[in-house]
Amino acid sequence: MLEIKSLSKSFYSGSGKKRVILDELNLTVNDGESVAIVGPSGSGKTTLLNMVGALDHPDAGEVLLDGESVFSKNEKQLAEFRNQSIGFVFQLHHLLPQLNLVENILLPVIARQKKVDDPSRQRAETLTQKLGIRELQNQKPGELSGGECQRTAVARALINQPKIVLADEPTGALDQHSSDQLADLLLQLNKEEKTSLIVVTHSMSLASKMDKIYQLENGKLQLVQS
Numbered sequence: 170m171l172e173i174k175s176l177s178k179s180f181y182s183g184s185g186k187k188r189v190i191l192d193e194l195n196l197t198v199n200d201g202e203s204v205a206i207v208g209p210s211g212s213g214k215t216t217l218l219n220m221v222g223a224l225d226h227p228d229a230g231e232v233l234l235d236g237e238s239v240f241s242k243n244e245k246q247l248a249e250f251r252n253q254s255i256g257f258v259f260q261l262h263h264l265l266p267q268l269n270l271v272e273n274i275l276l277p278v279i280a281r282q283k284k285v286d287d288p289s290r291q292r293a294e295t296l297t298q299k300l301g302i303r304e305l306q307n308q309k310p311g312e313l314s315g316g317e318c319q320r321t322a323v324a325r326a327l328i329n330q331p332k333i334v335l336a337d338e339p340t341g342a343l344d345q346h347s348s349d350q351l352a353d354l355l356l357q358l359n360k361e362e363k364t365s366l367i368v369v370t371h372s373m374s375l376a377s378k379m380d381k382i383y384q385l386e387n388g389k390l391q392l393v394q395s
């Protein structure tokens with residue numbers, strides 16, 4: 170279970186004026202649950218995901234995963250946490266252009282244990298199969314469509330069997346068809362892999378597929394649908 174407790178974050182503008190982005194925000198995400206976060210541009214959605222993924226530190230408050238405080242970890246433990254407990258999917262896939270698709274998917278495995286073993290190879294096979302990109306595994310990102318790259322990014326996010334997948338506008342750069350396809354796959358994998366899923370999105374068709382929808386406004390989350 171993920172618990173976000175009284176999380177606060179402010180930024181200072183160029184003129185030194187303080188802007189509160191997250192204001193004692195609370196959220197609980199149960200194991201296997203899928204949650205959409207919607208809200209206007211600039212409302213702090215990315216800031217919130219970055220905190221959950223320990224890519225940034227809050228000013229105050231806690232993020233607990235299975236009761237364990239994320240921000241009490243040292244740098245080495247944080248790197249492990251990001252690699253093993255969290256899967257990230259961004260709006261742009263961030264695949265490495267010189268590596269083929271399966272090599273990209275296996276990067277978090279190499280980061281974890283230096284070399285790729287048979288179970289990891291097997292898992293990459295299973296994921297590419299489920300995501301419909303198995304035949305493309307020797308291709309490089311430059312040879313793939315946006316949707317195919319994004320499905321590869323989903324496989325990479327899931328390769329280390331994380332507890333939570335964080336997706337920041339994962340369909341934001343895709344056409345309607347690829348977007349719907351990715352949304353369905355994210356949900357299907359969320360159920361099959363029993364990972365929790367937090368998706369930031371502007372797409373109501375994606376948001377409405379999740380168990381719950383929260384709106385981020387004025388630094389707090391409001392439940393709008395469950």
Ligand SMILES: Nc1ncnc2c1ncn2[C@@H]1O[C@H](COP(=O)(O)OP(=O)(O)O)[C@@H](O)[C@H]1O
Pocket residue numbers: 180181190208209210211212213214215216217
């Ligand atoms: N590192 C930063 N320094 C200063 N301001 C930032 C920083 N990161 C984000 N912001 C500001 O915080 C607000 C929320 O940003 P963000 O979380 O990216 O919003 P969203 O993802 O909802 O569009 C924006 O006004 C943005 O300019």
Ligand SMILES: [Mg+2]
Pocket residue numbers: 214215216337
């Ligand atoms: Mg954002």
